[in-house]
Amino acid sequence: xxxxxxxxxxxxxxxxxxxxxxxxxxxxxxxxxxxxxxxxxxxxxxxxxxxxxxxxxxxxxxxxxxxxxxxxxxxxxxxxxxxxxxxxxxxxxxxxxxxxxxxxxxxxxxxxxxxxxxxxxxxxxxxxxxxxxxxxxxxxxxxxxxxxxxxxxxxxxxxxxxxxxxxxxxxxxxxxxxxxxxxxxxxxxxxxxxxxxxxxxxxxxxxxxxxxxxxxxxxxxxxxxxxxxxxxxxxxxxxxxxxxxxxx
Amino acid sequence: xxxxxxxxxxxxxxxxxxxxxxxxxxxxxxxxxxxxxxxxxxxxxxxxxxxxxxxxxxxxxxxxxxxxxxxxxxxxxxxxxxxxxxxxxxxxxxxxxxxxxxxxxxxxxxxxxxxxxxxxxxxxxxxxxxxxxxxxxxxxxxxxxxxxxxxxxxxxxxxxxxxxxxxxxxxxxxxxxxxxxxxxxxxxxxxxxxxxxxxxxxxxxxxxxxxxxxxxxxxxxxxxxxxxxxxxxxxxxxxxxxxxxxxxxxxxxxxxxxxxxxxxxxxxxxxxxxxxxxxxxxxxxxxxxxxxxxxxxxxxxxxxxxxxxxxxxxxxxxxxxxxxxxxxxxxxxxxxxxxxxxxxxxxxxxxxxxxxxxxxxxxxxxxxxxxx
Ligand SMILES: Nc1ncnc2c1ncn2[C@@H]1O[C@H](COP(=O)(O)OP(=O)(O)OP(=O)(O)O)[C@@H](O)[C@H]1O
Ligand SMILES: [Mg+2]
Numbered sequence: 001x002x003x004x005x006x007x008x009x010x011x012x013x014x015x016x017x018x019x020x021x022x023x024x025x026x027x028x029x030x031x032x033x034x035x036x037x038x039x040x041x042x043x044x045x046x047x048x049x050x051x052x053x054x055x056x057x058x059x060x061x062x063x064x065x066x067x068x069x070x071x072x073x074x075x076x077x078x079x080x081x082x083x084x085x086x087x088x089x090x091x092x093x094x095x096x097x098x099x100x101x102x103x104x105x106x107x108x109x110x111x112x113x114x115x116x117x118x119x120x121x122x123x124x125x126x127x128x129x130x131x132x133x134x135x136x137x138x139x140x141x142x143x144x145x146x147x148x149x150x151x152x153x154x155x156x157x158x159x160x161x162x163x164x165x166x167x168x169x170x171x172x173x174x175x176x177x178x179x180x181x182x183x184x185x186x187x188x189x190x191x192x193x194x195x196x197x198x199x200x201x202x203x204x205x206x207x208x209x210x211x212x213x214x215x216x217x218x219x220x221x222x223x224x225x226x227x228x229x230x231x232x233x234x235x236x237x238x239x240x241x242x243x244x245x246x247x248x
Numbered sequence: 249x250x251x252x253x254x255x256x257x258x259x260x261x262x263x264x265x266x267x268x269x270x271x272x273x274x275x276x277x278x279x280x281x282x283x284x285x286x287x288x289x290x291x292x293x294x295x296x297x298x299x300x301x302x303x304x305x306x307x308x309x310x311x312x313x314x315x316x317x318x319x320x321x322x323x324x325x326x327x328x329x330x331x332x333x334x335x336x337x338x339x340x341x342x343x344x345x346x347x348x349x350x351x352x353x354x355x356x357x358x359x360x361x362x363x364x365x366x367x368x369x370x371x372x373x374x375x376x377x378x379x380x381x382x383x384x385x386x387x388x389x390x391x392x393x394x395x396x397x398x399x400x401x402x403x404x405x406x407x408x409x410x411x412x413x414x415x416x417x418x419x420x421x422x423x424x425x426x427x428x429x430x431x432x433x434x435x436x437x438x439x440x441x442x443x444x445x446x447x448x449x450x451x452x453x454x455x456x457x458x459x460x461x462x463x464x465x466x467x468x469x470x471x472x473x474x475x476x477x478x479x480x481x482x483x484x485x486x487x488x489x490x491x492x493x494x495x496x497x498x499x500x501x502x503x504x505x506x507x508x509x510x511x512x513x514x515x516x517x518x519x520x521x522x523x524x525x526x527x528x529x530x531x532x533x534x535x536x537x538x539x540x541x542x543x544x545x546x547x548x549x550x551x552x553x554x555x556x557x558x559x560x561x562x563x564x565x566x567x568x569x570x571x572x573x574x575x576x577x578x579x580x581x582x583x584x585x586x587x588x589x590x591x592x593x594x595x596x597x598x599x600x601x602x603x604x605x606x607x608x609x610x611x612x613x614x615x616x617x618x619x620x
Contacts, residue, residue, distance in 0.1 A: 054488060056484075077484070077487045077488055078487055078490055078491065078492050078493070081487070081488050081489055081490035082490045086488075087488050089485070089488075093482055093485045094482075094485075095477070095478045095481050095482055095485070096481055096482075097477060097481055098474060098477060098478065098481075102474055105471070105474070106471070106474055106475060106478055106486075106489065107489050111471065112490050112491055112492070113492075113495075114472060114492075114495050114496060114499045117470065117471040117472035117475055118467065118470050118471070118472040119470070120470070120471045120472075122471075162489065166489060166490065
């Protein structure tokens, strides 16, 4: 059970909803700075896995460790976010009645307490950081617009930008290219690749050409457990995987 | 929007001078004279405006739909009423120097412990804020920690005010039961009926309202204010970004309750009575209607809503007494259907669309403080 060098260590995680096992003895290790793609048919448990990591859902059994020795299963969403795990939701979730700029400002690391937030003045380096983030996700010219007025793809990018502003060590990105055009999809792949390296990134996606574009190790989930793991070419050649995707 | 609240604060402060002046200094036969009965009536509207503003902080900005804010208002009112009762001293019907009349009537021999200190204005003022604030804090601490939200939260706030209604109706609670507290004589040594005292109370109400308006303007523009709106719009998202949602809500709810308590304390000397009826669940629902009509999530909206709806109420209950509840209900339905952002919210939307061309010179490339 060597956890050395891993940023995320899941072992034997089981989540059942009224007897139905959404996660079934799931084990997964993500290395520091690694990017991993997770694929699997609908209902495989991908989102539930992210719920467990971020404290939204408590598993019935198993172990979830962040970094060297931080037990995730005893902490709530806020604590886990502050530890440095950021999450992009499957359905784009931004603050619609705030401007793009304010969305990123709110996500900016630090100043989370009530009194702190009340008296906080935006520092020049924070301003610079927000501009940097907006530039990274290609929304620099959109800063003053209300998030509600962004296109679907732009909202996805804004949410990724908010993740970056949090400066997490681990990013969980649930279906970032759902509803995007091909160009936007390719742009998102480039964006995530740029982010990876300094931070570990776990990407859940159904879009195979996008996963191919990422060119990273792939984990296939099925019925709440890992079915296969390896490069995309290798796992997509495995009979079990083909059966899951095409069979029945 | 932020300019609008500055203008409103200036107007309210202007009223603090103008209304007393037109009442006291302009002779009664002149056209601009404000009659004596109107001063406390206007004062009452402004107390309701403070109350609506308080609710707006919790509901409009932080998404906590409290249907029990009347309770905090009434508690503040009772705290002030207790001070006013003790000011009566031996001038009551039974001429007991310490015990209020209703206690003598109930054959009580000594003052209950929780009436101690209310002979001092500073102590009563402290309680005006502390009692509603503490109740809101404890209530909110349990509710927000257990993540009670939406309709469930609204229902338990109704239950809260209803429970207090029942409690305050009881004679043995020591708050005058059914009749409440009334027959006040003076406040800080000034006769409570005197036109000059009423003018001063009106001015004090204006000053408090303007101060709260400016305070909320500052809070709403701060990062905390933005976090509140974030909680309102996407609570779990805010949590996953690393904010303690329950702390943010607790702050908004508690501050809001303190403001409501202060509104109640200003209300009681101007209307001359506080009774358990103020805890009636329907009262709390009316506050929500004022706020919705004026425009929740705006600062000026609740003030306009509270004043117009209550002016309408004064008119209708005199002219067509049976119609008022129907009118109020119809008003609420119409606003919900046709003006979901209320009077001020809708106007602001229009204004935002109009000067688009005039502002076109400023292209949004540079990004200073984006929202205020
Ligand atoms: N709160 C819940 N209560 C009951 N069942 C749930 C709950 N959350 C998820 N499930 C079930 O658990 C299973 C796994 O769901 P999950 O959302 O993790 O799948 P997924 O892999 O993300 O699928 P998709 O690709 O469609 O997003 C599904 O069958 C789902 O219906
Ligand atoms: Mg999913």
